[in-house]
Amino acid sequence: MKKFIFWASAAIAALVLGAGSTALILKSNTLTGGVRSGSWGTNLAIGSEEAGLYTRAIVAVYGLLALSKEETIYYTAGTDDSGAPLSGDCTYRLEGKDLDARWWSITAYGPDSFLMDTGADHYSVSQTSIAKETDGSFTVRVSARSQEGNWLPVKAGQSFDVMARFYNPGPAIYESPEAAPLPAIVKETCE
Amino acid sequence: MKPWMKWTLTVLIGAVLVHVAATWALPRVIMDVAMTRIGGEVGTNQFSHAARASHEFKAVVRPSPDLNYSICVLDVGAGPVRIEAPVSTPYTSISVFAANTDNVFAKNDKDAAADGTVSVIVAREGTEIADARADVVYLPGDKGLALVRRVITSDAQNAELNAMRESSICAPLGS
DSSP states (O other), X not given: OHHHHHHHHHHHHHHHHHHHHHHHHHHHOOTTOSEEETTEEEOTTTTOTTOOHHHHHHHHHHOTTOOOTTTEEEEEESBOTTSOBXXXXXXXXXXXXXXXXXXXXXXXXXXXXXXXXXXXXXXXXXXXXXXXXXXXXXXXXXXXXXXXXXXXXXXXXXXXXXXXXXXXXXXHHHHOGGGOOOOEEEEEEEO | OOHHHHHHHHHHHHHHHHHHHHHHHHHHHHHHHHHHHHHTTTOSSSEEEOOOXXXXXXXXXXXXXXXXXXXXXXXXXXXXXXXXXXXXXSOEEEEEEETTSOEEEEEEGGGOOTTSEEEXXXXXXXXXXXXXXXXXXXXXXSEEEEEEEEEOOOHHHHHHHHHHGGGOEEEETTO
């Protein structure tokens, strides 16, 4: 009986510790890991055959079927430029210029990594849909409330992140992903 | 060695083994679930064409609402599979994923053939492919997944993409 208790308790403790530590690492490491450019982060090992044990697990949880960097680079931001987590109770201003890619988009995702039911008829802004100034710059308002001009809708009372997709990124993104020009994320107001 | 020391050592060794095994298995399990969800209705080696992603789509995390997706769950155990898709502007790609989530192949509309298609043959490692002109990608196992992404520029253009994608091919080579 003593032997049974020894091995059973050790097995349970090992399972809890082993599985718990995996869950903890995955929870604290999202796709924003690796290289940072302002509030935005990317992991260039996404989709790569050289990806390690943890990168594969993180991709499976947060970005299944992501393309490797040769085809697409993904940047994610979960905070504004002051470092505060993005909240659906606030309105943010995204200020930037055309991203350096053959085609690009910026999409908002809820805390479960799925699109949010915001009641609006769109979930993203893109090279195709965005209205730009004559110098190529743009401003996007990220808010749960309908906005004039470029509007990226989010859900009130819920945290979110934004993902920028660079399809066929320019050489400069490859060479210096930490210097990639990405939109500034400025908090304007909160409810 | 004292019993409590033996117990602690056993737990630590066991925890490391469980941690590595869980981290290794997780992508394979998630990929398998995704392939089952996606391929469940149409089976393997044929395309299923997804509706435009919305907040109701929950099969795969972080779907792009700007992309028109066609998905083929691959089983190359019985032989190679040919994938071919017509391209559209501003962007179309074919990508192939192994069962461990690795993106083992991608090709886009910049490299389309003269007939306006992109194609690839997918085979199990060790298989000999006679057609030397074709792009060939090898999977380490029998299972995998092919994904065609087409950028949607408007609802009207998406209707055209929906019609166009019907001519995409995912089928056993030679069939």
